[in-house]
Amino acid sequence: MTRALLDAGHRAVGLCNVAIGFQRSFAAMLGVEPADVLVDQVGLNHLTWVRAVRVGGRDVLPELLAEHGETLANHVGLPPRLVEELGVLPSYYLRYFYVHDEVLAEQLDGEPRAVAVAQIERELLELYRDPRVTDKPPLLDQRGGAFYSEAAIGLVAALATGSGEVHVVDTRNGSTLAGLQADDAVELPARIGRDGPDPLPQEPLAPELLGLVQHVAAYERLTAKAAVTGDADAARKALLAHPLIGQDAQAEALLDALLAEEVVR
Numbered sequence: 346m347t348r349a350l351l352d353a354g355h356r357a358v359g360l361c362n363v364a365i366g367f368q369r370s371f372a373a374m375l376g377v378e379p380a381d382v383l384v385d386q387v388g389l390n391h392l393t394w395v396r397a398v399r400v401g402g403r404d405v406l407p408e409l410l411a412e413h414g415e416t417l418a419n420h421v422g423l424p425p426r427l428v429e430e431l432g433v434l435p436s437y438y439l440r441y442f443y444v445h446d447e448v449l450a451e452q453l454d455g456e457p458r459a460v461a462v463a464q465i466e467r468e469l470l471e472l473y474r475d476p477r478v479t480d481k482p483p484l485l486d487q488r489g490g491a492f493y494s495e496a497a498i499g500l501v502a503a504l505a506t507g508s509g510e511v512h513v514v515d516t517r518n519g520s521t522l523a524g525l526q527a528d529d530a531v532e533l534p535a536r537i538g539r540d541g542p543d544p545l546p547q548e549p550l551a552p553e554l555l556g557l558v559q560h561v562a563a564y565e566r567l568t569a570k571a572a573v574t575g576d577a578d579a580a581r582k583a584l585l586a587h588p589l590i591g592q593d594a595q596a597e598a599l600l601d602a603l604l605a606e607e608v609v610r
Contacts, residue, residue: 348565382400392436
């Protein structure tokens with residue numbers, strides 16, 4: 346979405362709650378204030394790795410992985426061995442790539458997350474019809490997105506005041522991450538001014554990270570084009586480029602199903 350808005354000439358910045366969630370967890374583990382923790386998280390939206398955790402300018406991620414590695418791995422739903430081997434902390438969305446057969450089995454055997462979320466939102470909207478509801482409904486905890494409001498308020502305040510604070514956002518890559526196109530929408534720490542985000546310098550991604558990012562960045566590029574132009578060939582190419590699909594028969598079948606659903610609507 347951020348890419349599509351930027352491609353159309355809009356001033357836009359994307360925001361995810363993964364970074365602020367990690368920040369709060371790390372701060373609790375370290376016994377410091379969240380504001381003292383800078384999460385150096387890079388990649389694409391929902392496809393990021395924490396490569397450094399800075400407190401007072403010092404990277405404490407190695408200490409966190411050494412002392413809390415199993416807890417952190419369990420938090421993101423991945424084997425501790427894998428996290429130790431990578432030397433970085435993947436976001437929990439990387440489960441869809443690193444253990445996709447396991448995730449698929451969970452979805453086939455149970456209720457898909459999308460179905461559960463749709464039901465939760467229907468119930469929440471009914472609750473919000475009552476003007477007397479002024480407290481956070483317990484049901485909202487099941488929706489996910491913790492600390493989103495705080496992250497959003499902090500980002501909006503930084504944009505409005507030009508404070509120069511660092512926030513993890515989605516913005517144009519420029520020359521920040523080597524191996525990606527300048528117009529790709531990447532997620533990384535950026536200094537926020539009145540004119541928008543200014544990405545902090547980044548070391549190149551390790552090969553095992555870069556390859557996955559490049560695949561999904563190509564998918565996003567083609568998907569945004571297909572959504573705006575209605576080009577079915579671009580949509581098919583997008584599905585073919587995605588590492589979770591990547592086969593012609595599956596891409597064709599999925600596109601047919603998506604188009605049929607759109608016609609029904």
